[in-house]
Amino acid sequence: xxxxxxxxSESTENSPDKQNNFVIALAGNPNVGKSTVFNRLTGLKxxxxxxxGKTVIKAEGTFSHRNRHYTLVDxxxxxxxxxxxxxxxxxxxxICFSRPDITLVVCDATCLERNLNLVLQIxxxxxxxxxxxxxxxxxxxxxxxxxxxxxxxxxxxxxxGTAARSGRGLESLKNVLDDMLAGKIAIRPRQLVYDPELxxxxxxxxxxxAPYLPAWINSRWVxxxxxxxxxxxxxxxxNHKNNDFPRQxxxxxxxxxxx
Amino acid sequence: xxxxxxxxxxxxxxSVRIAEILTPGNNRRRLLDxxxxxxxxxxxxxxxxxxxPTAYLIKGAVIALRNENAAQIMVDTN
Ligand SMILES: Nc1nc2c(ncn2[C@@H]2O[C@H](COP(=O)(O)OP(=O)(O)O)[C@@H](O)[C@H]2O)c(=O)[nH]1
Ligand SMILES: [Mg+2]
Numbered sequence: 001x002x003x004x005x006x007x008x009s010e011s012t013e014n015s016p017d018k019q020n021n022f023v024i025a026l027a028g029n030p031n032v033g034k035s036t037v038f039n040r041l042t043g044l045k046x047x048x049x050x051x052x053g054k055t056v057i058k059a060e061g062t063f064s065h066r067n068r069h070y071t072l073v074d075x076x077x078x079x080x081x082x083x084x085x086x087x088x089x090x091x092x093x094x095i096c097f098s099r100p101d102i103t104l105v106v107c108d109a110t111c112l113e114r115n116l117n118l119v120l121q122i123x124x125x126x127x128x129x130x131x132x133x134x135x136x137x138x139x140x141x142x143x144x145x146x147x148x149x150x151x152x153x154x155x156x157x158x159x160x161g162t163a164a165r166s167g168r169g170l171e172s173l174k175n176v177l178d179d180m181l182a183g184k185i186a187i188r189p190r191q192l193v194y195d196p197e198l199x200x201x202x203x204x205x206x207x208x209x210a211p212y213l214p215a216w217i218n219s220r221w222v223x224x225x226x227x228x229x230x231x232x233x234x235x236x237x238x239n240h241k242n243n244d245f246p247r248q249x250x251x252x253x254x255x256x257x258x259x
Numbered sequence: 260x261x262x263x264x265x266x267x268x269x270x271x272x273x274s275v276r277i278a279e280i281l282t283p284g285n286n287r288r289r290l291l292d293x294x295x296x297x298x299x300x301x302x303x304x305x306x307x308x309x310x311x312p313t314a315y316l317i318k319g320a321v322i323a324l325r326n327e328n329a330a331q332i333m334v335d336t337n
Contacts, residue, residue: 029320031320079292079293079294080288080289080292080293082285082288082289082292084285084288084289108319110319111318111319111320113318113319114294114317114318114319114320117292117294228285228288
């Protein structure tokens with residue numbers, strides 16, 4: 001019996017039964033209702049998690065739905081993932097290196113345009129993204145109608161509308177998470193295409209980098225960071241891989257490709 | 260004609276349109292990510308008592324900018 005209890009209490013976090021346990025990262029701009037969504041989904045079952053990397057993420061909680069167990073990780077609210085602040089770095093590192101099964105991006109329906117910047121940035125890292133258009137009640141009060149289905153079509157990923165404070169939409173949000181994990185939803189994320197000159201540089205750098213990168217990392221995204229001269233991304237990958245990633249050689253090679 | 264007015268020159272309550280961002284490098288990127296893109300409408304909400312920073316309404320969020328940053332964001336008043 002004692003063994004059973006242990007297994008149960010660990011089942012959401014350390015269980016080898018990976019098949020049924022999923023990590024969901026919660027990202028979004030500040031003040032969009034991320035914590036409200038978090039509390040609604042987890043019922044405040046929070047504890048402090050310690051994920052790989054230097055920073056401890058504060059809020060982590062669990063819930064179950066349709067026989068899947070979820071660990072929800074509330075990332076810091078940011079406008080961007082360009083790591084000009086430590087919050088942005090924490091969010092970026094989690095999405096990139098901890099590789100959540102799904103990144104749930106909470107958006108504010110009353111100012112969707114501003115929120116889509118972060119959505120597009122996250123889509124450059126991973127295509128396992130679900131958009132949650134929150135504050136629908138506020139938007140309606142202001143006479144703003146959001147065409148969620150059109151948004152999903154335009155982005156090529158699923159989107160759900162919610163008013164998290166009252167709980168509206170959260171059941172379908174959980175259903176869509178389940179459908180995504182079950183492979184029932186076709187995902188064709190919109191890929192940003194830059195100017196031809198930039199695209200040439202991106203391709204050149206990406207080709208140089210690709211042989212050295214772990215298969216799970218998006219090499220186009222790494223090439224974009226390098227093109228912005230954010231070489232710290234190479235250090236991060238190297239630390240994460242913990243092996244003979246030849247970062248100095250790589251930096252020199254890549255420097256040759258930089259415009 | 261070059262733009263002569265920056266965000267730092269605009270009085271409280273005024274609404275302007277961003278014409279050009281002179282800031283280079285990572286700072287430019289940061290400003291773009293905050294929604295300060297050419298064509299975007301910006302409303303000046305208030306200045307702190309010391310005159311710095313100033314709060315701006317940009318694409319539905321209130322963003323505080325220091326005057327040295329605002330001075331590099333050129334605007335149209337129409
Ligand atoms: N009307 C309304 N208010 C909401 C909704 N979601 C969150 N809020 C409120 O928005 C504020 C910010 O929410 P919070 O969850 O702290 O946002 P966070 O900064 O993204 O974590 C709080 O006062 C919430 O009660 C919603 O769907 N509708
Ligand atoms: Mg919060």
